[in-house]
Amino acid sequence: MNTDKKEFAAFPEEEALVPSRSRAQEFFRLLNKNRLAFAGLAIFILFFLTAVAGLVLTSGTKPVLDPALVRLPEKLRPPLSRPNLQVLRPEQIPRLGIYLLGTDDLGRDVFARMLQGAWVSLTVGFVAVGISVVVGIFMGGIAGYFGQEQIRADRILVLILLFLGIGLAFLAHPSLGILLFALGICLWILCGRAKLRLEGSPWARFLFAETISVDTLIMRLVDIMLCFPSFFLILTVVALLPASIYNIMIVIGLTSWMGTTRFVRAEFLSLREQDFVTAAKALGVSKWRIIFRHMIPNAMAPVLVSATIGIATAILTEAGLSFLGFGVPPPHATWGNILSDGKRFIFDAPWLTFEPGLAILIVVLSFNLFGEGLRDILNPKLRERY
Amino acid sequence: MTTNNIMLRSTGLKKYFPVRRGFLQRVVGWIKAVDGVDFDIEQAKTLGLVGESGCGKSTVGRLILKLLEPDEGKIIYKSKDITHLSQNELTPFRKEMQIIFQDPFGSLNPRMTAGQSVEEGLRAVGMKGRRERKERVRELLQMVGIPASAADRFPHEFSGGQRQRIGIARALSVEPSLIVCDEPVSALDVSIQAQIINLLKELQARLGLGYLFISHDLNVVGYMSDMVAVMYLGHIMEYAPTDELFDHPLHPYTFALLSAVPAANGTPLKQGLELRGEVPSAFNPPPGCKFQARCPLAEDRCRRTEIPFYEINQNHLVRCWKVV
Structure with a gap:
């Protein structure tokens, strides 16, 4: 096709276009307007750097700052106190030459322990929220995009068997669990094979009857999950599983995906009626490309906001678990178990409770502020329209 | 017909x-x-x-x-x-077959540049080669009166008419x-x-x-x-x-x-x-001729039976027996 622009007179020329401003520029312009969100972001970056530094400085066989080094003569020293060099062996002398945040009841350096705990909080926050966001987008996406499809009765049977199988395999009876799982898969294959043969028979009427829609199934599951007091659900699961930081991350993640699911479903339901999605369908763009390229990027804004706030919640949950003694096993320090250990000395050594408490407060607050700010920034109504 | x-x-x-x-x-x-x-x-x-x-x-x-x-x-x-x-x-x-929409604000993906939106069609028909596609996108945009240099801009940077042009370019991308x-x-x-009407006519x-x-x-x-x-x-x-x-x-x-x-x-x-009243709900349409509730010429027959098409001449069909 020949392209001669002259043929179409009176069309907008270059000048008719408004000056370009990229998405990132726009983002920072709005962030700049929202000072609290900006402060939240700054504190978050600081926290991130601290946590990374903490990982580097406190891990390994000969860490720079040893969070597990016991100095019994120097217990419960207040913050900023100098070590008593006469009673300490040379390797016990703190590297900073000062107990920046004091020492605890075993004479361990609280600063080193707080640094170690920062990394735990950071990873728990991010991994748990990562899991919940992935599960949430997956479930919400299915409910929103394929929600109207009906599930056949045999599929539900298979699903129940698979879930029971996985549950049993991980929690109580591995062999029985695997058996159920295998049975589920067999049933799935069998039903697929038998469908044609059984067509029309009274058996098939029940076995292949359409029961409920995918949407109903997933959203009722969300409702059920939301009914549990999630903290106690976590406590139960953590009591059953061996105590480790990874189990805690996974459990927190798997009990907090419901909000994301609802957001994503709602976004998908409104997006699939949008003209640009219809246009993509009319062009013959594949289903998966429509979901990943057209719908998910447009559904991310509320997810991002809830994820930021979710990180704060996950950090709090982990601290709560550690405080109750269900968290990361000692001697590994977390903010929660520093707080928990310190409560016995709250009148003699108040810094043991205040320091981790303040750290949790500041980090959670900064995430919440940033999340709230993000909600405003990503709200298209506040963006300048040209 | x-x-x-x-x-x-x-x-x-x-x-x-x-x-x-x-x-x-x-x-x-x-x-x-x-x-x-x-x-x-x-x-x-x-x-x-x-x-x-x-x-x-x-x-x-x-x-x-x-x-x-x-x-x-x-x-x-x-x-x-x-x-x-x-x-x-x-x-x-x-x-x-392609479609162009009414709402220029909803018809383009806000997360895709104008060029990417048009390119979706080229991908869909299996046009390989990034270079080739980019070149064709430029051609298509120019064909609808959008400068090719605007391919990297996002929909919110265009006016309603310009967006409508991009929508047309997207529809044209699959020929x-x-x-x-x-x-x-x-x-x-x-x-x-x-x-836009003149553009459609010229195309x-x-x-x-x-x-x-x-x-x-x-x-x-x-x-x-x-x-x-x-x-x-x-x-x-x-x-x-x-x-x-x-x-x-x-x-x-x-x-x-x-x-x-x-x-x-x-x-x-x-x-x-002059028309009076509102369009009746399609949920519970009146029996007979669909228009009888508002029709000044309506008679008993219109209310009872569905009216077929009457051919006036070779190309003119009308669904009303009163005017034949």
Whole structure:
């Protein structure tokens, strides 16, 4: 096709276009307007750097700052106190030459322990929220995009068997669990094979009857999950599983995906009626490309906001678990178990409770502020329209 | 109604939407959005589809693109029945028929640049090679009057008219022969409307496109179309060549629509018939002729039996026995 622009007179020329401003520029312009969100972001970056530094400085066989080094003569020293060099062996002398945040009841350096705990909080926050966001987008996406499809009765049977199988395999009876799982898969294959043969028979009427829609199934599951007091659900699961930081991350993640699911479903339901999605369908763009390229990027804004706030919640949950003694096993320090250990000395050594408490407060607050700010920034109504 | 180079023919097209109520979401009734629609679109010609909002115009557009599954009737594209093809079997036909939307703000993906939006079509028809695609995108954008340098901009940086042009470029990217224009100018300023309409006309002349032009604006339809179908509550009421329809409207509804059109010199295109009341709900349409509740000529027969088409002359059909 020949392209001669002259043929179409009176069309907008270059000048008719408004000056370009990229998405990132726009983002920072709005962030700049929202000072609290900006402060939240700054504190978050600081926290991130601290946590990374903490990982580097406190891990390994000969860490720079040893969070597990016991100095019994120097217990419960207040913050900023100098070590008593006469009673300490040379390797016990703190590297900073000062107990920046004091020492605890075993004479361990609280600063080193707080640094170690920062990394735990950071990873728990991010991994748990990562899991919940992935599960949430997956479930919400299915409910929103394929929600109207009906599930056949045999599929539900298979699903129940698979879930029971996985549950049993991980929690109580591995062999029985695997058996159920295998049975589920067999049933799935069998039903697929038998469908044609059984067509029309009274058996098939029940076995292949359409029961409920995918949407109903997933959203009722969300409702059920939301009914549990999630903290106690976590406590139960953590009591059953061996105590480790990874189990805690996974459990927190798997009990907090419901909000994301609802957001994503709602976004998908409104997006699939949008003209640009219809246009993509009319062009013959594949289903998966429509979901990943057209719908998910447009559904991310509320997810991002809830994820930021979710990180704060996950950090709090982990601290709560550690405080109750269900968290990361000692001697590994977390903010929660520093707080928990310190409560016995709250009148003699108040810094043991205040320091981790303040750290949790500041980090959670900064995430919440940033999340709230993000909600405003990503709200298209506040963006300048040209 | 028969001519040799018919591109798309729809016969007895029906689409009923279920109305669900209650806890178990039982179907309590049907909305008869499209209730038996027949028309032909000829090669490189425009069929205008007019009617009030809610009469099923847009549904017809989506049905022939197979974005909605028709419940009954046939869609024949270039003498191939595509009514019951699955989404996979439709792939070769996807690039034959395209759509342009009413709302220029909703029709482009806000997270994609203008160029990427147009490129989606090129990908869909399997055009390999980044370079080639980029080059074609530039060509297409220029063809609709958008400078190629604007390919990297996001939709929010364009005006409504410019977005509509990008939407047209996207539709053209797969080199279709039929475009469904779903009220393409209703959301635009009048001055921009003229530009877009002229663009559509020029593209038609140059690329030999057929249009199904859906609109509620009779002036625009009159200017664009070769044939006009007037729709009311899921039925086509009158079907005629544009000049004939405007000069000799027969159906009382067509007549009423024409008398409602304001003209620049103050006198409407037709005079003497004023519509009263609202369009009845498609959920519970009146029996007999769909228009009888508002028709000044309605008699007993109109209320009892469904009125068939009467052929006035070779190309003029009307669904009213009173005016024959």
